[in-house]
Amino acid sequence: MNLCLVSDTHQQRMTLLRAVQAVQPVDAVLHAGDEVKDALWLRDHIRCPVYAVAGNWDSPGADHPLDRIVEWDGLRLYLTHGHRLGVKENPAEVVRRAKLHQVHVAVFGHTHMATVQHTEGILLINPGSLSLPRGRRERTFACLSARLHQAGWEAQVRFYTPEGHLVPELCLAVALPHRHVDGGGAFS
Numbered sequence: 001m002n003l004c005l006v007s008d009t010h011q012q013r014m015t016l017l018r019a020v021q022a023v024q025p026v027d028a029v030l031h032a033g034d035e036v037k038d039a040l041w042l043r044d045h046i047r048c049p050v051y052a053v054a055g056n057w058d059s060p061g062a063d064h065p066l067d068r069i070v071e072w073d074g075l076r077l078y079l080t081h082g083h084r085l086g087v088k089e090n091p092a093e094v095v096r097r098a099k100l101h102q103v104h105v106a107v108f109g110h111t112h113m114a115t116v117q118h119t120e121g122i123l124l125i126n127p128g129s130l131s132l133p134r135g136r137r138e139r140t141f142a143c144l145s146a147r148l149h150q151a152g153w154e155a156q157v158r159f160y161t162p163e164g165h166l167v168p169e170l171c172l173a174v175a176l177p178h179r180h181v182d183g184g185g186a187f188s
Helices: 015-024 036-042 092-100
Strands: 002-006 028-031 048-053 066-070 075-080 106-107 117-121 122-124 140-147 152-160 174-177
Touching: 002 015, 015 036, 028 036, 028 066, 036 048, 075 092, 092 106, 092 122, 117 174, 122 140, 122 152, 122 174
Parallel strands: 002 028, 028 048, 075 106, 106 122
Antiparallel strands: 002 140, 066 075, 117 122, 140 152, 152 174
């Protein structure tokens, strides 16, 4: 499974399209907000599903809530912009909600800063910004590749520029355990 992760595109639609095309084939695109209109536009220009959430520049809607769970081949992802969760100060609330929703991966935006870390059993990814990056010169987005094995998921996160150039210092490979949703709010 290959997922393209984008955030904070802020009407840079051709840059968004170029980025997604640079890493084809992908199974889906996850847009972590700002701006939802860009994700809706992208749906008309590519041949895979696009999942989006509203950011602080957006109004939430039925098709783009403030957060959502995306499940792909059994891998569970929590998608949020994070502006109401204090991500500029600390992503701890994103991690807490990810654990509550029993997911493997949490994807967020808002800070415009590309980051990836494996913390408290959650793979936490901010793809950066395709419009106005912070903390580094180049605009970025990420790709998540995951393969299921007997012991769990082998996940690899790679960051790219919109032209498709790898940003190796941001990449990370991790093993993620199987998650079984038990209905009680805890991992099993």
